[in-house]
Amino acid sequence: MPVLALRRGLLALALVALVAAVPATAQPAAGGDKLNVVASFSILRDLVHNVGGDRVEVVSLVDPGGDVHVYSPSPADARTLAAAKLIVTNGLGFEGWMDRLVQASATKAMVVVASTGITPRSAGGSAHGSGGIDPHAWQSVGNVKSYVGNIRDALLRVDPSGRAAYEANAAAYLQRLDRLDDAVRRAIATIPPARRKAITTHDAFGYFAADYGVEFIAQQGVSTETEASAKDVGRIVGLIRQHDVAAVFFENVSDPRLIRRIAAETGARIGGTLYSDALTGPTGAAPTYIDLMRHNVEEIVAALK
């Protein structure tokens, strides 16, 4: 008898599990007749917001300040995806969890990879899960112009009736990006070439380095998924001494204590926070992509000049 009861209990449990495994059904679109768009992280959300304007309602899965590399999606994220008409991802192996999440949510939304068409860089130093491609392509304004083009085209396909608005918004935003690109180049030009070397906590500035001619030496490989080893730290301290690097930068997603230790040990200047993978909240220093780039360049110039 107890065995029978136990078996019945297990059967009931299995049924519960089965029911729970049925994908969440799509919810009716929130926010009236606006187009629901999901961006994987906050920078893409800002880009979509700029191109889509009032016609789209865009949310990001990873909040401002969060680390996309080690993000683990929640069931609520699957529900968000299921309700979306368009999903915008960075690609280049940045959101390793995205494919599984899209499948699990059984969403019918179109998925667009914003980095399509850019020239990928291979990640310097240690290769990781994404086949050694550096995913942080948005650190170059030129690449973000491609992002904006891809996002505009995707919006046109999902919502053809908004063509005029999307094209006008995208053109205006591309102009602002051109001005940003000019400003970045002018600012970097004020740093003496021999001093354009810095250390960061996270190898996220490869595209910035390639486009604007500032050398970045990363302290922690390419991904914040790994803990620093004594070998890495020793290598960085050696590098600072060897190249006479002028500044070390904190980042919003890594261990500030380790950076302070390295700065104390080498006498390099501690720069301000550089934002790489995430925007800040509306009250922070980098609430939009353009603010983020301007802020980073100001910090770089201040520390290296």
Add this chain to the structure above:
Amino acid sequence: MSLYDLMVSPFAEFEFMRRALVGVLALAIGAAPVGVLLMLRRMSLMGDAMAHAILPGAAIGYLVSGLNLFAMTAGGLVAGLVVALAAGVVARATEIKEDASLAALFLVSLALGVVIVSLRGNSVDLLHFLFGSVLALDNDALMLIAAIATLSLTTLAVIWRPLVLESVDPGFARSVSGSGGPAHIVFLALVALNLVGGFQALGTLLAVGVMIFPAVISRFWSRDLTVMILIAVAAGIGSGYCGLLISFHAGLPAGPAVILVAGIAYCGSVLFGRCGGLLGRLVPRRHLEA
């Protein structure tokens, strides 16, 4: 590569390596004797449970004042003691045995701690909570660890007699003296204190390693309490030194490398230990002859 390059120059060349070494030395000196007594009192699991319990306490400290050393230490200390005492109360007041209530409490603490850290920080902060940052010990953290080691050894010297007596023969200890109970409470506080010290360097998940591993290793090599404690301290220091060297040369994360070396020493001791090791049991020794 010369022996000097292999074993000395990482520490001679880099200050962060010297600091990490001093940190693990102080940890071993403070935590290993506590670990030996913990093991003799059959409370190894208690150490694990308290280490996990530190997480929510330290996380509340973090929530209130960021990565502030003293707020996190105070929070962790209080939480560790609360869980130790709560487990004792549950064991005495209900039918649940103490090991079961400990297992329950440390799971609750771990889950609660992760939730509290994610309220304010991100997952990288969480990683530093769980695994520490032995390579980034600043002056305050080193002073804290050294102070804890000093306090821990002094206190052990004071409560040594009742503590050891109660560990080996609790019935006799109760019959001759009433100081076993207070000594037990003080001892629990020492365990929590040492775990909080270890938390700075190794994080909540690994801090208990510098306490338990040296103790268990020493048990395989001696039956004399004093010798066991000396062996435990030596094992702790050795694991710390070798772990840091391996982290430096092989590029492994530092904290886990230290604990892995201790784990390997433990496996070696299980196999080859003089007192109760596997090989010693398989190969019978000659009986003593009169």
